[in-house]
Amino acid sequence: MTGLTISRLARMAEVSIDTIRFYEGRGLIAPPPRTDSNYRMYPEGDAARLRFIKRAKELGFSLCEIKDLLALQHDSRASKSDVKLRTEEKARSIRQKIRDLTQILETLEHLVAACDGHGPVSECPIIEALSFSDETEPLHHHNHVKGGTNHG
Amino acid sequence: MTGLTISRLARMAEVSIDTIRFYEGRGLIAPPPRTDSNYRMYPEGDAARLRFIKRAKELGFSLCEIKDLLALQHDSRASKSDVKLRTEEKARSIRQKIRDLTQILETLEHLVAACDGHGPVSECPIIEALSFSDETEPLHHHNHVKGGTNHG
DNA sequence: GTAAACCTTTGGCCATAGTCAGGAGTCAAG
DNA sequence: CTTGACTCCTGACTATGGCCAAAGGTTTAC
Numbered sequence: 001m002t003g004l005t006i007s008r009l010a011r012m013a014e015v016s017i018d019t020i021r022f023y024e025g026r027g028l029i030a031p032p033p034r035t036d037s038n039y040r041m042y043p044e045g046d047a048a049r050l051r052f053i054k055r056a057k058e059l060g061f062s063l064c065e066i067k068d069l070l071a072l073q074h075d076s077r078a079s080k081s082d083v084k085l086r087t088e089e090k091a092r093s094i095r096q097k098i099r100d101l102t103q104i105l106e107t108l109e110h111l112v113a114a115c116d117g118h119g120p121v122s123e124c125p126i127i128e129a130l131s132f133s134d135e136t137e138p139l140h141h142h143n144h145v146k147g148g149t150n151h152g
Numbered sequence: 153m154t155g156l157t158i159s160r161l162a163r164m165a166e167v168s169i170d171t172i173r174f175y176e177g178r179g180l181i182a183p184p185p186r187t188d189s190n191y192r193m194y195p196e197g198d199a200a201r202l203r204f205i206k207r208a209k210e211l212g213f214s215l216c217e218i219k220d221l222l223a224l225q226h227d228s229r230a231s232k233s234d235v236k237l238r239t240e241e242k243a244r245s246i247r248q249k250i251r252d253l254t255q256i257l258e259t260l261e262h263l264v265a266a267c268d269g270h271g272p273v274s275e276c277p278i279i280e281a282l283s284f285s286d287e288t289e290p291l292h293h294h295n296h297v298k299g300g301t302n303h304g
Numbered sequence: 305g306t307a308a309a310c311c312t313t314t315g316g317c318c319a320t321a322g323t324c325a326g327g328a329g330t331c332a333a334g
Numbered sequence: 335c336t337t338g339a340c341t342c343c344t345g346a347c348t349a350t351g352g353c354c355a356a357a358g359g360t361t362t363a364c
Contacts, residue, residue: 117233
């Protein structure tokens with residue numbers, strides 16, 4: 001009986017054992033056959049699959065999206081355009097995230113520029129700008145980003 | 153006895169009641185005095201404080217960082233340069249985040265460009281690139297050890 | 305006087321992507 | 335036989351920023 005134990009697979013794919021079991025629970029890799037003693041024995045191909053997941057994750061795909069991508073890969077009806085579409089969509093969403101962050105950055109830079117860095121905090125324009133941003137006239141441009149920007 | 157009930161404060165600051173109590177637990181808002189019946193009665197100033205928090209959050213500060221900023225605001229030893237420094241640091245970290253995302257975006261764009269969008273998924277260059285991640289190398293400047301399986 | 309609207313607390317839950325701990329069974333070597 | 339490495343499963347915990355429900359006490363309006 002050939003196959004990889006979970007720890008060998010983990011080493012090959014450079015992920016942790018826990019991660020592999022976690023992915024199985026999430027449906028990203030199929031539950032492998034078991035030995036008589038109930039040990040998972042993985043086909044070698046699962047190493048590539050795990051590397052795929054790892055790589056896609058680095059590129060900003062969520063596990064959910066990766067699952068879809070993987071399903072596509074084994075769907076005979078799927079075409080390259082499906083994959084391409086998803087990739088383009090991801091690129092779009094990353095572009096948007098960059099735009100949001102750029103907005104925030106600009107505001108922050110205005111704030112920094114407005115502050116001379118001397119004197120007591122009680123007169124700090126940064127604090128002031130943050131305190132009265134919606135009602136009174138702020139010192140800086142009113143460019144604020146609403147909703148769903150996830151920086152973290 | 154004047155003051156704002158929690159729901160009035162929530163309406164004024166445009167946050168939820170739960171959020172206010174949550175912030176109290178996190179130390180962003182001081183525990184207000186209570187009525188005889190144990191109701192929170194907020195000073196009006198807390199509305200500004202909540203708007204400050206809201207605004208800072210929109211600018212990418214975490215609750216933890218905001219807490220520090222607020223503490224600074226009431227620390228007589230603190231100076232504008234403290235606030236400025238923190239703002240600059242936040243700006244730097246956002247700049248870095250933008251750089252990271254830009255890297256990812258470029259890789260994604262290469263991938264999209266390499267794919268004509270026609271034919272079966274089995275020949276998709278995007279899938280292939282993700283599967284054999286040695287081709288394109290983004291983001292991680294410290295090379296992880298690929299060749300050496302550190303177990304004989 | 306009663307019902308609606310408000311307030312209190314405690315605690316659980318959402319998503320993301322895992323990590324870690326514990327107790328028990330299994331396997332190879334000495 | 336024993337030791338150590340490996341595996342199993344379940345469940346709890348991490349961090350972030352809250353949302354929601356339950357069950358009860360209070361205030362207000364009619």
